[in-house]
Amino acid sequence: xxxxxxxxxxxxxxxxxxxxxxxxxxxxxxxxxxxxxxxxxxxxxxxxxxxxxxxxxxxxxxxxxxxxxxxxxxxxxxxxxxxxxxxxxxxxxxxxxxxxxxxxxxxxxxxxxxxxxxxxxxxxxxxxxxxxxxxxxxxxxxxxxxxxxxxxxxxxxxxxxxxxxxxxxxxxxxxxxxxxxxxxxxxxxxxxxxxxxxxxxxxxxxxxxxxxxxxxxxxxxxxxxxxxxxxxxxxxxxxxxxxxxxxxxxxxxxxxxxxxxxxxxx
Numbered sequence: 413x414x415x416x417x418x419x420x421x422x423x424x425x426x427x428x429x430x431x432x433x434x435x436x437x438x439x440x441x442x443x444x445x446x447x448x449x450x451x452x453x454x455x456x457x458x459x460x461x462x463x464x465x466x467x468x469x470x471x472x473x474x475x476x477x478x479x480x481x482x483x484x485x486x487x488x489x490x491x492x493x494x495x496x497x498x499x500x501x502x503x504x505x506x507x508x509x510x511x512x513x514x515x516x517x518x519x520x521x522x523x524x525x526x527x528x529x530x531x532x533x534x535x536x537x538x539x540x541x542x543x544x545x546x547x548x549x550x551x552x553x554x555x556x557x558x559x560x561x562x563x564x565x566x567x568x569x570x571x572x573x574x575x576x577x578x579x580x581x582x583x584x585x586x587x588x589x590x591x592x593x594x595x596x597x598x599x600x601x602x603x604x605x606x607x608x609x610x611x612x613x614x615x616x617x618x619x620x621x622x623x624x625x626x627x628x629x630x631x632x633x634x635x636x637x638x639x640x641x642x643x644x645x646x647x648x649x650x651x652x653x654x655x656x657x658x659x660x661x662x663x664x665x666x667x668x669x670x671x672x673x674x675x676x677x678x
Contacts, residue, residue: 419475599664637669
């Protein structure tokens with residue numbers, strides 16, 4: 413399968429390469445250059461360049477976001493235009509290009525931020541519609557709706573993955589979302605409500621979703637193994653055979669869950 417990774421220069425995109433390249437041909441698309449012969453520079457605001465990069469692809473994994481530092485909600489408004497452009501017009505361009513290019517499978521990495529307006533003790537089901545108090549969450553929710561529209565109106569096969577806060581070890585420290593902690597032994601306490609997810613679990617979920625023959629449209633949650641009380645994880649297992657391998661202790665550290673082989677290839 414020939415797969416376009418949109419957002420290939422990001423932290424998740426760079427790791428996803430290793431999870432897909434053994435079994436698939438990859439096209440690595442991003443505005444930021446990647447030192448790889450498979451790289452194609454693409455501005456997702458430029459529809460013709462998106463179409464050109466997507467030519468001949470069977471599937472797309474769309475992970476492009478407007479990345480900005482963690483800050484108070486009022487301060488985040490200064491990044492609102494960037495989020496709206498990238499995560500509204502951008503995904504519209506990518507979905508439209510996928511349709512016109514004959515892409516058979518589209519995987520969209522949404523975020524649990526799309527439902528951050530829900531009560532903190534409410535269980536979020538796979539059919540819970542987005543409800544957010546942030547520009548970032550609202551734009552992610554719009555992406556979910558647009559994916560649903562492209563399936564129902566144009567029969568595009570779509571997998572929406574609502575990702576938790578990604579825990580990604582790197583260089584002796586760890587990224588938690590877009591904040592880097594250089595000393596992994598001194599991490600902040602686990603966030604409430606539970607929504608952290610190990611990057612390896614995310615890579616596994618994306619790989620299984622992109623390779624799935626069915627369903628034609630589905631939304632699933634990709635969060636840690638200790639998060640099942642608040643987030644519906646059953647749909648991911650039913651559709652893709654995926655369960656998170658990692659859970660998180662109160663000290664913020666990632667540890668293998670009791671069923672350490674859940675969701676992983678043999």
